[in-house]
Amino acid sequence: MMKIRTIAVLALLICVFAGCGKPASVTERGGQDKDAFHTYFMYSVEIDTPDGFYYTDQECFMHFFDYTARKETIVCSKPNCKHGQWNENTPLEERCGAYVGGFSTGFVSGGKLYIMENVYEENGMRQIRIVESDLDRTNQREVTSFGSDSVYSFAVKGRMLYAVVDQMEQIDHKDGTVTGGSRKKAQLCSIDLTDGTMRMLMEKEDYSAVVTIMAAKDDLLYLDYSYFKKPFDGTNYKEAEQQVEYYAYSTKTGKESRILTGLKDDQILKASFADGYLYAKTAPLDRSMNEGENTDCGLVKIDLATEEVRQIAWMTEQGMVFKNYAIYQKNGEQGGFVYDFWKNKEIAAPDMNLSRFYPYCAAGEYVYGNLEDAKTREANVGFFRLSDLMEGDVSICP
Numbered sequence: 001m002m003k004i005r006t007i008a009v010l011a012l013l014i015c016v017f018a019g020c021g022k023p024a025s026v027t028e029r030g031g032q033d034k035d036a037f038h039t040y041f042m043y044s045v046e047i048d049t050p051d052g053f054y055y056t057d058q059e060c061f062m063h064f065f066d067y068t069a070r071k072e073t074i075v076c077s078k079p080n081c082k083h084g085q086w087n088e089n090t091p092l093e094e095r096c097g098a099y100v101g102g103f104s105t106g107f108v109s110g111g112k113l114y115i116m117e118n119v120y121e122e123n124g125m126r127q128i129r130i131v132e133s134d135l136d137r138t139n140q141r142e143v144t145s146f147g148s149d150s151v152y153s154f155a156v157k158g159r160m161l162y163a164v165v166d167q168m169e170q171i172d173h174k175d176g177t178v179t180g181g182s183r184k185k186a187q188l189c190s191i192d193l194t195d196g197t198m199r200m201l202m203e204k205e206d207y208s209a210v211v212t213i214m215a216a217k218d219d220l221l222y223l224d225y226s227y228f229k230k231p232f233d234g235t236n237y238k239e240a241e242q243q244v245e246y247y248a249y250s251t252k253t254g255k256e257s258r259i260l261t262g263l264k265d266d267q268i269l270k271a272s273f274a275d276g277y278l279y280a281k282t283a284p285l286d287r288s289m290n291e292g293e294n295t296d297c298g299l300v301k302i303d304l305a306t307e308e309v310r311q312i313a314w315m316t317e318q319g320m321v322f323k324n325y326a327i328y329q330k331n332g333e334q335g336g337f338v339y340d341f342w343k344n345k346e347i348a349a350p351d352m353n354l355s356r357f358y359p360y361c362a363a364g365e366y367v368y369g370n371l372e373d374a375k376t377r378e379a380n381v382g383f384f385r386l387s388d389l390m391e392g393d394v395s396i397c398p
Contacts, residue, residue: 037216097137144196274341322362351392
């Protein structure tokens, strides 16, 4: 069983586990191969490592759950630290090492922890600051900093970081005010973690332009480029005419090439490489979220050599693709399903109930996600053992 503290919707958690001893039902292929790519798409610190999981709580303090010890600790090594929030004016000796601020993201590579902090310059412009440290946040050093609205999509291979840097259109008005426009630049950049050298590799600009690193393999980054022909207000998919293009970018040659040109009606929302294939969650381009309609999403298997796309299943919106498996429900069918990418096999879980559960990411043998309380409608965000979810045996202890 496990103990999860109830917190606000989309907030993160502090949790305590007691083991159930149930084996995971899917292939586990963890590890941080220094010669392999690791891709990320996240809005906060959610880092799965072979030894444990880094995450931030609702106040933006980072914690680490050790899988072996089944113990969580705040990631701050300062003695007698009060673990309080701080800003740029706080003396260095008073800054809690666990506080990373809102919208920060991060990763682990080469035995080092990297946090991409979202901070503001004196003129109010956003800036990303990359900070390297030991795994306990000691020995911090700034790798580099640069102006950007966000960095949510990135990939890491050894000492090289490949990140999508967003720049919103700025409109200057006669009264001296500045507002954001509807056009945006999405830049694929490389950052050398050794010395902070940054290079722009590719740039796309249009209405609500978004470039996402879907997956990476060998020296290739597989990219989703989404944009609109007309201004997009967050809901008017049909009127704004969403467009999606897919690219393969070679980090070795610096060349990009169009791929998956036959995939015209659907957009890839999340993907993972496994056993030589790209497994992906897709959704229709003209999905009408503003009309309150439920969107059926697809789970597909893509052979990039032939560009053959094979439909595995239709699933509800909260279905999610992780590194080694997908977890989902099907409209009109009892229970849930897990698809093991490495075994190329769908596993039925008749007792699994995902109607009130939204999975965020995989964390070892656990799934990190949000379970809504049926009575109070409060969000219980935490770690849930995958085998418990599949057996319908998920309890929140008082």
